[in-house]
Amino acid sequence: VESRELFFKRIFATEHGCPPHLEEVSNEILKKCGGLPLAILSIASSLANKPDIKEQWEMVKKSIGFALEGTPTLEGMNKILLFSYYDLPTHLKACLLYLSIFPEDQVIESDKLVWRWMSEGLIVGEMGKNLEQAGQIYFNELINRSMIEPVGVRYDGKVLACRVHDMVLDMIISLSAQENFVTILHGHEDKFAGEKIRRLSLRCNRPDVEVTQVTSKKFAQARSISLFGYKEMLDLQGFQALRVLDLGKNVLFKQVKNIGKCYQLKYLDLSDTDIVELPEEIGNVQSLETLDLRNCRRLTLPSTISGLRKLVRLLVDYTAALPEEISGLVALQVLSCASYNSVKFMQALGQLTELRSLAFKCWNPDWYFDAGMYKEVSVASLRELGKHKLQYLDICDDDAIPDALMCSSSESDCPFPHLQKLVLSNHNIQRIPRWIGSLVNLCHLE
Missing domain, CATH: 1.10.8 (Helicase, Ruva Protein; domain 3)
Known part of the structure; x- marks a missing residue:
């Protein structure tokens, strides 16, 4: 029954x-x-x-x-x-095999997975959809076909992550090996037959096993490298075919060399690592679209990142030091979670008119000699972004943004007509702004 x-x-x-x-x-x-x-x-x-x-x-x-x-x-x-x-369509077969990169029981964020698919050209554009929207459709189809298990649901019904059932994972690992789609090494080279590697998944979870050195001689043609439990310094000299580099959650990893030579790199994940400084040559990676630096505490980003004109997503920790001049990031759609109290930074922020999602922290600038100017510029920049494409806004604010932004006098003065999500933390709002009623697309208010 x-x-x-x-x-x-x-x-x-x-x-x-x-x-x-x-x-x-x-x-x-x-x-x-x-x-x-x-x-x-x-x-x-x-x-x-x-x-x-x-x-x-x-x-x-x-x-x-x-x-x-x-x-x-x-x-x-x-x-x-x-x-x-x-029984899967061809495009879904490739996207499912791609999941063999991840270790057993790994919770895989849906956004990061879609961004990786995009970076490797696994998503075909659909009528009326951009690649990210099409990728989300692929992800949902794999869930609907019970090939992956959903993990967590957002306020708007979006599935936040997935997990692969052990038996499904065993199957796709076997198929990936047969098709030379993904190569898995477990910290040593005993299974490395020397064939051309397209995608490398290196697992280094056993402290008693000597880690394979990732060198260009062995893996120079790899389009994707994902390292799990890796502790070594990584030298990327010669990795000119690389599109995806994932070092996320390697908490002891501290340094990457010759990143500027990876001219085709589109996706770079250094989140949850011990890296404290990005090299200036990151500015040479002109194809970069996603840079994930979340939970990298006290990280310093060089001024050269402002030259990354194709960068779409910049994800950092609140403690990260961003350069003041970021107006060169003309394609940027997602910025999270920046923090700054510089007038110049806030002026540059207002020029990023492609921004769809912004999360940032305003430090109280009372000590700052030009606090009034800072507040005025901050409001003007946020209003400018609101006029264009801003859909998600998260402000952790120590009253640096004045009530003038939140309490406009009329509904017609709504600063964020496209907003779908609004989060205001540590802000003393005396009354609900009248323009809240004009947010016809708003799904989440916190």
Whole structure:
């Protein structure tokens, strides 16, 4: 009974929604799933994307054979999962195989995954959608087909992260190896056969195993390098094909050399590392679109980052020291979580008219000799951003931004007509601004 409920609810949204002409074939398919929830969900998710035509359902039944009928076996379960994989559209196959990069039980942020897919050209633009929106559709499709498990849901229904079931992960690791899609090394080179590596996933979680040195001689043609548990200094001399470099959560990692030679690099993740300074040559990486430096405490960013004219996402820690002049970041859409009390910085911020998401902290500038000018410029810059594309605004404010911004006198004076999310922390708001009623797109107010 529970198997039928799980099966039919996934396909028809209700246990009793199955058309009479599909009852018999449905029961036969259920029997072949052996009562295993993962098998039932995998097959049901495939059928949910097919028309209610008996002949097509019969083809599915024949394709899975006698996989789990009688006594469920690992081989039978793999056959069910393989059917679900081969039933995917081509673009989703590649995106699913990409997940073999990540270790078992890893929680994978949806945004970061989509950005990586984009950087490697795995997303095809859809009519009326940009690549990031199309990537989010891909992500949701993999969830709907039960190939990945959702983790966490945002206020607007967006799934924040995913996890891959152990059996699905085993399958895609095997398929990735067969197709030379991803190469996995476990801290040493005993499995490295010397073939051309496209994507490297290096796991270094055992302290008793000597870590493989990532050198250009071995991995120069890699498009993607993801390091887990890596403690060495990384020299990127010769890695000219690299599009994605992920060193995130390697807490003891401190230095990256020759990053300026990676001319095709689009995605760089140094979040949660011990790095304290980015080299000035980062300004040479003109293809860079995503720079993730979250939770890098007391990090100093060089002035050369203002020359990254294709940078779309800059994610930093509140303690990071950003350069004052950032107006050169003309493509920037996401800035989080900046902090500054410089008039020059706030003036430059107002020129980033592509910004869609802004989170920043205003330190109280009472000690600052030109506090009045700072407040005036801050308000003017935020209003300028609001007139353009700003959709998400998060201000952690020690009353540096005056009430004039939050308490405009009329609804027609709404500074943020496109806003969907507004978060105000540590701000003493005396009354609700009248223009709040004009925020027709607002989904979240905190």
